[in-house]
Amino acid sequence: MSLGSADAVVVGGGVIGCSIAYHLAGRGAKVALVEKDALGSQSTGKCAGGVRRQFSSETNVLMQQMSVRLLKGLEAETGVDPEFRQIGYLFVLTNDHQVADFKRLLSMWQRLGVSDARWVEPAEIRELAPIVRGDDILGGTFCPTDGIASPHAVTSAYAGAAKRLGARIIEGVAVTGIDVRGGRVSAVTTSAGEITTPAVFNCAGAWAREVGKMAGVAVPVEPYPRNIFVTEPMPAVTRDHPMTIDMTTSFYFHPEGEGLLFGMGLRNETPSFETQVDWAALDAMAEVVERRAPALGNAGVRTAWAGLYEMTPDHQPILGPVDDLDGFWCACGFSGHGFQQAPAVGHLLARCFVGERPEVPLDAFAHRRFTTGVVEPELNVI
Numbered sequence: 001m002s003l004g005s006a007d008a009v010v011v012g013g014g015v016i017g018c019s020i021a022y023h024l025a026g027r028g029a030k031v032a033l034v035e036k037d038a039l040g041s042q043s044t045g046k047c048a049g050g051v052r053r054q055f056s057s058e059t060n061v062l063m064q065q066m067s068v069r070l071l072k073g074l075e076a077e078t079g080v081d082p083e084f085r086q087i088g089y090l091f092v093l094t095n096d097h098q099v100a101d102f103k104r105l106l107s108m109w110q111r112l113g114v115s116d117a118r119w120v121e122p123a124e125i126r127e128l129a130p131i132v133r134g135d136d137i138l139g140g141t142f143c144p145t146d147g148i149a150s151p152h153a154v155t156s157a158y159a160g161a162a163k164r165l166g167a168r169i170i171e172g173v174a175v176t177g178i179d180v181r182g183g184r185v186s187a188v189t190t191s192a193g194e195i196t197t198p199a200v201f202n203c204a205g206a207w208a209r210e211v212g213k214m215a216g217v218a219v220p221v222e223p224y225p226r227n228i229f230v231t232e233p234m235p236a237v238t239r240d241h242p243m244t245i246d247m248t249t250s251f252y253f254h255p256e257g258e259g260l261l262f263g264m265g266l267r268n269e270t271p272s273f274e275t276q277v278d279w280a281a282l283d284a285m286a287e288v289v290e291r292r293a294p295a296l297g298n299a300g301v302r303t304a305w306a307g308l309y310e311m312t313p314d315h316q317p318i319l320g321p322v323d324d325l326d327g328f329w330c331a332c333g334f335s336g337h338g339f340q341q342a343p344a345v346g347h348l349l350a351r352c353f354v355g356e357r358p359e360v361p362l363d364a365f366a367h368r369r370f371t372t373g374v375v376e377p378e379l380n381v382i
């Protein structure tokens with residue numbers, strides 16, 4: 001069956017696909033977005049909602065400056081409040097190497113316009129984050145205008161606005177094949193029929209490698225399960241407590257409802273599509289929680305869920321058209337940071353699609369880097 005034609009088919013309706021569909025439609029493109037499940041039901045719906053500018057690569061900092069600006073204007077633009085709460089991001093550092101790195105990064109952040117990011121001594125860390133403990137803390141960085149936003153609200157904002165601009169959003173339909181004719185994309189096959197198109201955006205998150213294979217394009221994205229736990233109410237912790245990250249272990253937490261949301265990357269993680277909560281992860285985190293935020297450890301866990309990080313070898317996204325196949329675009333491999341990058345990514349790729357220069361150079365994120373050499377790996381990965 002024919003599902004008609006489109007200037008571009010977006011594969012995947014997470015926050016990235018919805019942002020791209022909106023921004024492409026805003027530039028006059030006829031867009032069809034195909035989502036095999038429900039919009040925002042995968043990594044986007046499982047994410048911690050963090051939004052920061054404190055990255056190690058300059059391109060990510062510039063992109064995040066843009067994302068923060070776009071998030072702040074999202075309600076005016078789409079009518080939906082993204083629930084962006086600028087409670088700040090606090091990095092807690094415990095070794096000399098981190099101190100040197102973050103002091104160097106701080107001057108880069110300030111040079112790029114993140115003017116309110118600052119160095120904080122251990123005493124100020126205790127004021128900002130009273131439940132944090134540890135004689136080993138050497139200092140940290142704090143940016144009060146970083147924060148958290150709602151993945152559900154941001155995704156709905158973009159999906160709704162895309163529809164109003166004429167984009168077709170098709171849920172419960174899987175892309176099963178990508179047709180290539182004369183060396184370029186010619187159509188997308190789905191479980192409901194075919195869409196003729198000269199362009200495909202691979203926004204399939206943890207499944208980006210599989211969608212790449214459909215077009216014969218190697219997309220080095222691997223799924224890594226990550227757990228999130230939310231505590232019982234903790235009335236002693238204020239609701240504007242900053243997102244706090246113990247850099248050595250990647251243990252992080254921020255206010256969620258009346259409790260705290262927390263998570264941590266574990267050693268010896270292996271790729272898998274498993275999204276059942278791994279309760280053993282809680283035991284693996286226990287020592288770190290007890291040492292860094294014992295009050296959180298004593299609060300009890302009210303709920304938990306698991307989702308997938310979509311990791312690339314250099315922990316940077318893959319953005320833009322690929323050299324191997326005309327009409328095949330990537331917007332995937334966000335390595336655990338895609339929620340906050342979605343506003344800028346949609347805007348920048350839509351500009352590229354209509355032949356305009358993106359305000360932030362995207363060379364560091366080009367697919368070709370996996371053959372020509374990595375330009376700028378991201379080090380501040382949580």
Ligand SMILES: Cc1cc2nc3c(=O)[nH]c(=O)nc-3n(C[C@H](O)[C@H](O)[C@H](O)COP(=O)(O)OP(=O)(O)OC[C@H]3O[C@@H](n4cnc5c(N)ncnc54)[C@H](O)[C@@H]3O)c2cc1C
Pocket residue numbers: 011012013014015016017034035036037038039040041042043044045046047048049050051173174175176203204205206207211226227228263306307308309310331332334335336337338339340341
């Ligand atoms: C526990 C956890 C915490 C996180 N915390 C943060 C955070 O604090 N800040 C942050 O910025 N990021 C965070 N992330 C990362 C963030 O969630 C992702 O980077 C982001 O959601 C990626 O969005 P996406 O649209 O690319 O992927 P997804 O939301 O996974 O969307 C991809 C979509 O593609 C669909 N799809 C796949 N294959 C097909 C197909 N063949 N046909 C049709 N549809 C298909 C899937 O069903 C899915 O809905 C976190 C992730 C996890 C798991």
